[in-house]
Amino acid sequence: MGSPMALNLIKTGCDVTVWNRTKSKCDPLISMGAKYKPSPEEVTAACDVTFAMLADPESAMEVACGKHGAVSGMGPGKGYVDVSTVDGGTSKLISGHIKASGASFLEAPVSGSKKPAEDGQLIFLTAGDKSLYETVTPFLDIMGKSRFYLGEVGNGAxxxxxxxxxxxxxxxxxxxxxxxxxxxxxxxxxxxxxxxxxxxxxxxxxxxxxxxxxxxxxxxxxxxxxxxxxxxxxxxxxxxxxxxxxxxxxxxxxxxxxxxxxxxxxxxxxxxxxxxxxxx
Amino acid sequence: MGSPMALNLIKTGCDVTVWNRTKSKCDPLISMGAKYKPSPEEVTAACDVTFAMLADPESAMEVACGKHGAVSGMGPGKGYVDVSTVDGGTSKLISGHIKASGASFLEAPVSGSKKPAEDGQLIFLTAGDKSLYETVTPFLDIMGKSRFYLGEVGNGAxxxxxxxxxxxxxxxxxxxxxxxxxxxxxxxxxxxxxxxxxxxxxxxxxxxxxxxxxxxxxxxxxxxxxxxxxxxxxxxxxxxxxxxxxxxxxxxxxxxxxxxxxxxxxxxxxxxxxxxxxxx
Amino acid sequence: MGSPMALNLIKTGCDVTVWNRTKSKCDPLISMGAKYKPSPEEVTAACDVTFAMLADPESAMEVACGKHGAVSGMGPGKGYVDVSTVDGGTSKLISGHIKASGASFLEAPVSGSKKPAEDGQLIFLTAGDKSLYETVTPFLDIMGKSRFYLGEVGNGAxxxxxxxxxxxxxxxxxxxxxxxxxxxxxxxxxxxxxxxxxxxxxxxxxxxxxxxxxxxxxxxxxxxxxxxxxxxxxxxxxxxxxxxxxxxxxxxxxxxxxxxxxxxxxxxxxxxxxxxxxxx
Amino acid sequence: MGSPMALNLIKTGCDVTVWNRTKSKCDPLISMGAKYKPSPEEVTAACDVTFAMLADPESAMEVACGKHGAVSGMGPGKGYVDVSTVDGGTSKLISGHIKASGASFLEAPVSGSKKPAEDGQLIFLTAGDKSLYETVTPFLDIMGKSRFYLGEVGNGAxxxxxxxxxxxxxxxxxxxxxxxxxxxxxxxxxxxxxxxxxxxxxxxxxxxxxxxxxxxxxxxxxxxxxxxxxxxxxxxxxxxxxxxxxxxxxxxxxxxxxxxxxxxxxxxxxxxxxxxxxxx
Known part of the structure; x- marks a missing residue:
């Protein structure tokens, strides 16, 4: 689901950098104008805000906190938005690591499947840093039709x-x-x-x-x-x-x-x- | 619920005759142009098609089959449409009496409450005589937004x-x-x-x-x-x-x-x- | 289940008269000493107390209130104990007919199946005339191991x-x-x-x-x-x-x-x- | 529940050594002839077979594997029988530690509460080392009325x-x-x-x-x-x-x-x- 979401951002003129464990999955996006980095660490080092969409809690943890993971490239002034569906416990763990780097964290699981993702009709159930929520609002509005801010991390889940x-x-x-x-x-x-x-x-x-x-x-x-x-x-x-x-x-x-x-x-x-x- | 349904018929120019156990409840309709008859029998005797809306199975039976009831005024060429919500058994009983007079019968319970009735947005779940269903289609379309014909009496219920x-x-x-x-x-x-x-x-x-x-x-x-x-x-x-x-x-x-x-x-x-x- | 129950009564020396729609089913009991009468009416006319064990509510009604049924032979001083399992409504109907004759009525459905019936280990859940309950106590104690008196007819059911x-x-x-x-x-x-x-x-x-x-x-x-x-x-x-x-x-x-x-x-x-x- | 169980062993002449976090709870047993040791480690060091009865999984873990815990005194030839009610996971953890010392382990949660414990009427649902089960059979039969051997650790739970x-x-x-x-x-x-x-x-x-x-x-x-x-x-x-x-x-x-x-x-x-x- 990450691909159609990124595509909607690219189409509206956003400056998008992508990464996927299987590089070839990024090729269509690159041909549409996206930049590519060979690790999560390099993506977060290069970008102000990073959106992560992973299949399960284990992958979400690995990409955020593993070797050359997103945390390594984070720091004050940056933001990490996890749009994966994970349990509240995993979300809190990732949040802890991201925030220890000085960066901001937003949990933002989506309601909606492939078709709404393509049509920019997702619903975001966000929780975490309110300022980051406000920062990414324009991007959420490109990828989705509704967004909710629900307070502390875990509430989105x-x-x-x-x-x-x-x-x-x-x-x-x-x-x-x-x-x-x-x-x-x-x-x-x-x-x-x-x-x-x-x-x-x-x-x-x-x-x-x-x-x-x-x-x-x-x-x-x-x-x-x-x-x-x-x-x-x-x-x-x-x-x-x-x-x-x-x-x-x-x-x-x-x-x-x-x-x-x-x-x-x-x-x-x-x-x-x-x-x-x-x-x- | 009968009042707003009748009112919608009157407003669109239909020739409507009404009856209610409590005559005063008919007054607003009469002031809008409806005729009045003092018993169900006289209503059905005067009209080609009669719609009945009663509160419960007992009243539906009484008005149809009781003394000076609707059946007494029915006969070949006439139709009786019961839009009350009754159980299948009661519906079949009323159907039997009506059809014994030579008339046609349609069970037509509605889905929707007071507001949809006023707005002409009811849903009719009809069953019984198909030809009567076709006859009353224009009236159903005035009072409601959808109608279904479901076959034999009891299916609507x-x-x-x-x-x-x-x-x-x-x-x-x-x-x-x-x-x-x-x-x-x-x-x-x-x-x-x-x-x-x-x-x-x-x-x-x-x-x-x-x-x-x-x-x-x-x-x-x-x-x-x-x-x-x-x-x-x-x-x-x-x-x-x-x-x-x-x-x-x-x-x-x-x-x-x-x-x-x-x-x-x-x-x-x-x-x-x-x-x-x-x-x- | 009526047979083993009757057999236990016969074995303890009670004077037992039997009837069954299919007379041959009575033969083993007759060979053990039971008398036979050709209709429920003649059984109740001949006996002080009659026990009825029928398969379902319809049979229980028919044997009690049908032509040449038990009621016809009942009268003041006699008792009718229905040990069939019927619903409370049927039980009350039978009770009404029996009592109209001047006789007493006891509803007494049993808990237990064939084996407990043979072993005299049934449980009787009785309701109705208390005096009849007291009269038949010795017989209930032969056929069963426990008995309860529960008040008005319907409570046993x-x-x-x-x-x-x-x-x-x-x-x-x-x-x-x-x-x-x-x-x-x-x-x-x-x-x-x-x-x-x-x-x-x-x-x-x-x-x-x-x-x-x-x-x-x-x-x-x-x-x-x-x-x-x-x-x-x-x-x-x-x-x-x-x-x-x-x-x-x-x-x-x-x-x-x-x-x-x-x-x-x-x-x-x-x-x-x-x-x-x-x-x- | 450990007290009445130990008491039944003492009454039948078994050589019993006891320990409890709160020493005073052991006093009645000591006055009946039990020996006392100041830690689980010293109990298991002194005894061939040790029965453990704890209130919850955490206590069971602590007493078995904590500092001066039972494991420290265990070794080849000895047996540890945990009669606490714990989940299968905890039971397997304790089993692993005990067996690593060379000793045998038996999970043996009991069915029954205080009164059956006092009366020697408990039911033991055992699993683990079959040879230890056979060794402790005489003791289980003093404390309980039934015992089951159910195979691998976790099955008792x-x-x-x-x-x-x-x-x-x-x-x-x-x-x-x-x-x-x-x-x-x-x-x-x-x-x-x-x-x-x-x-x-x-x-x-x-x-x-x-x-x-x-x-x-x-x-x-x-x-x-x-x-x-x-x-x-x-x-x-x-x-x-x-x-x-x-x-x-x-x-x-x-x-x-x-x-x-x-x-x-x-x-x-x-x-x-x-x-x-x-x-x-």
Whole structure:
């Protein structure tokens, strides 16, 4: 997802320097005018503000704090914006290292997947240094359509978990409705349409409903990641003694779906967990 | 809800005759040009097509089949459209009596409450005589923004139950998210806004979220009716052996809310069922 | 189940008159000394106290109130004890007819299946006329090991539903434990044994655990009847706004099991609802 | 719980050496004939086999591997039996240190609380060195009534979690039954008695039911520990993709009970989570 985000910055005339573990992935951006540096350290040394988009907490840690990592090139007056989705603990660790160099840190996980990234329609859930947030506002507005500043580091991660928790439960109950409509002789495609007209209409239903009716689950957000987020959200809820029975029940369905071998399908495949076995 | 629907018909120049158990409720419509008849029987005798909007199944039965009821004035060539929300069984009973007179019948429960009724933005979930559906299409399009024809009588009621089942679960998990965000130190109003920007955005959340954060539940759809619909939907699911664990868990929360004395509050008051007791 | 119960009465020297729709089923009892009458009416006319054991509410109604039914032979000074498992509504109907004849009525559903019936180890959950309860105490003590008098008619049925609700949830969570132990590499037979030694030991676990481990479910109590009882218990809970989230979740598993074609297996087959599909 | 266990060993004539962080707690045992050593290291140096009973994983680690800890006195030919309840990870860490000294290790968490400890009625769920298990069998049989050998270290902890998971769900559904019986006008004490006679009878119900009916929860096993065990069991289930919807629903009730301030009450206080709020 980093590529389309960088491309939007380049297109609007920003001075962009890029790096990727696999250099060839940078070539399209370089051909569009981006500069290239051979390590995170050299990127952060050359730039005022650096955006990091990594696949998982381990990579985010390595690129920030590893050998020739971003921290080595940071210092007072510079800023580091981590737009990866990582847990609050990892975010705090990275923040600690960056700030020890004298630089500023902003956690900024995004809500939205590949298509919104290309269209500059991401949502940024930021937390950390408020002044850095204000500095990067113009760039966030190029890459996204909305941005939120949520206070101390860790709050961005928490907000994203809560949104995904609600999303997971909504997908599960929508699945119940689709299957129930079919079982009682109604066309589930009509349910998708009826839902799209009223108070419970959500873009996700309109987007995924038609393929779910065909038992197709092209992966936009893998089911195993959705289940992991629900587990983390339930852990968060437990840490503050907040009951969440709906999400707990939904999490069980994602576990059932995983046990059916659907970990790498789209999370809408949770509907399979509600289908009866075919009897021999 | 019958008044604003009739008013929209009158405003567009339709020839409308009205009746209500309490005549004074008809006065504003009469002042706008509506004719008045003193019984359902006389309304149906005078009109080609009659729309009935009653509060509950018992009233719907009484007005259709009771003394001086609608059936007495029906006959071949006429049509009866029941836009009340009743269960499938009641709908079939009324249909049977109407059709025995030689007339046509259409079940047409609406999705949407007072405001959409006033704005001509209702959604009609119709089932029954297809030819009557085609006859009344112009009128449905005046009162609403969408209409669905779903086949045999009972299907409209079933579709509405399924939509309300999904709605009930969505409200319950949204409540979990609001409370969790507050417990971990995030502003729940920001969660409402974040949700409103993304894939899980639904008009209901934007409408009710802000008042839920203030623990206010002005009644648009009473909690006891939502719980009743969830019970009926669970019964429907059970009749076809469709598992619905999310809705079953949500139903329990509505029951908890009822036991807290919230039956007549808006169904968004289900959030109260997830709050801890204050300790003395 | 009526046969072994009657046999225990005969063996202890009681003067027993029998009737069954299929006369041949009475032959073994007749050969042991029982008298026979060709209709319920003639049985009740000849006896001071009549015990009725029928398979379902419809049969119980027919035998009590149908043509040549028990009511016709009843009158002041006589007693009718219905040991069938029927719902509270049916029980009240039968009671009304019996008492209108001047006779006494006792609802007395039994807890226990065929083996306890043979061994005189049933549990009677009685409600209705207290004086009749006292009259039949010696007979209940021959057929069973425990008896409870619960007040007004309907209470016996309610108590039985509640016991079966707890039983259904217990079986479901026991299933979770068996499968979890197996998945983490523990022998589920050892779990059965560990459970049998401690505070949560229940005869049901010891009895059914070993066959569940082998995926065998010889029917003692059909799964569909367990699911029906859970549905009725949930309805009872809803009628008094008592939340029962555990039983609601368990009910969903029994529905899943039914959708897997296990309606006529023993209710311990609910464990199948928690097993993943085998992937092809 | 260590005291009554040691006392039973002393009473049967075993040569027992004791240590406790608070020496005065050893005095009653010393007056009964036990020797005393001032550190775990000196205990293990002096004894062939050492039993360790600590309150939590941290203490178990400290006593085994801290300064002057048990490991320092261990060596070939000696055995260390940890009867504390710790998680599998801690158990494996301690095992590693003990075995590095050349000694043998046995994990042996107990099922049962203070009273069974005093009565020599504990259940040992052991795992680790089989030869050490065989060596200590006579001692386990003095302190307990049952013992299980479950294979590799970690299995004892896992078995205990699964048993406690089932226990937690059973207590939650029993609570549902008690409250439902009361709401429909049945005496919940009679439900306790009915349950005690049949297939679902469990010692836990007979022990705790009568006080639950009185809303009394004298602490035998704290609710927060039960909730922690359910969380760990759900984590274990999630790690092997085993759905456990009943336990997940039950866990939510324990969380509700915690939010009501009942963490330190007995876990039977989970029933409070199912009671409605009193309205002002």
């Amino acid at each position: 928490a907000m994203k978990l809560i949104v995904n928790m609600i999303m997971g439960s909504m997908m599960a109950t929508f699945s119940e409705g689709l299957l129930l409509s079919e079982k009682v002789g109604l066309d589930p495609n009509v349910l998708v349409e009826v839902v799209s007209k009223g108070a419970i209409s959500a873009p996700m239903y309109a987007l995924k409903g038609p393929s779910m009716v065909k038992s197709l689950y092209p992966t936009a957000f893998p089911l195993k990641h959705q289940q992991k987020d629900m587990r983390l959200a339930l852990g968060l809820a437990e840490s503050v003694s907040q009951p969440t029975p709906i999400s707990a029940a939904a999490n069980e369905l994602y576990k059932v779906a995983k046990s059916h071998g659907l970990s790498d399908s789209d999370f809408s495949a949770v509907i399979e967990a509600l289908k009866g076995k075919v009897q021999s | 079933a579709m509405k139950l399924i939509v309300n089942m999904i709605m009930g679960s969505m409200m319950a998990t949204f409540s979990e998210g609001l409370l969790l965000s507050e417990k971990v130190g995030l502003d729940p109003n920001v969660l409402v806004e974040v949700v409103s920007k993304g894939a899980i955005s639904a008009p209901m959340y934007a409408l009710k979220g802000p008042s839920m954060v203030k623990s206010l539940y002005p009644t648009a759809f009473p909690l006891k009716h939502q719980q009743k619909d969830m019970r009926l939907a669970l019964g429907l699911a059970e009749s076809v052996s469709q598992p619905t664990p999310i809705s079953a868990a949500a139903n329990e929360l509505y029951k908890v809310a009822k036991s807290h004395g919230l039956s007549d509050s808006d169904f968004s008051a289900v959030i109260e069922a997830l709050k801890g007791k204050v300790q003395s | 309610a108590m039985k539903l509640i016991v079966n609700m707890i039983m259904g949830s217990m079986m479901a969570t026991f299933s979770e434990g068996l499968l979890l132990s197996e998945k983490v590499g523990l022998d589920p037979n050892v779990l059965v044994e560990v459970v049998s030694k401690g505070a949560i030991s229940a005869p049901m676990y010891a009895l059914k655990g070993p066959s569940m481990v082998k995926s065998l479910y010889p029917t003692a109590f059909p799964l569909k009847h367990q699911q029906k009882d859970m549905r009725l218990a949930l309805g009872l809970a809803e009628s008094v706004s008592q939340p029962t989230p555990i039983s609601a979740a368990a009910n969903e598993l029994y529905k899943v099991a039914k959708s897997h074609g296990l309606s006529d297996s023993d209710f311990s087959a609910v464990i199948e609802a928690l097993k993943g599909k085998v992937q092809s | 896992a078995m205990k979690l699964i048993v406690n998971m089932i226990m937690g769900s059973m207590m939650a559904t029993f609570s549902e039954g008690l409250l439902l019986s009361e709401k429909v006008g049945l005496d919940p004490n009679v439900l306790v008695e009915v349950v005690s006679k049949g297939a679902i009878s469990a010692p836990m119900y007979a022990l705790k039911g009568p006080s639950m009916v009185k809303s009394l929860y004298p602490t035998a096993f704290p609710l927060k520990h039960q909730q922690k065990d359910m969380r760990l069991a759900l984590g274990l289930a999630e790690s092997v993709s085993q759905p456990t919807p009943i336990s997940a629903a039950a866990n939510e009730l324990y969380k509700v009970a915690k939010s009501h301030g009942l963490s330190d009450s007995d876990f039977s206080a989970v029933i409070e989570a199912l009671k409605g709020k009193v309205q002002s």
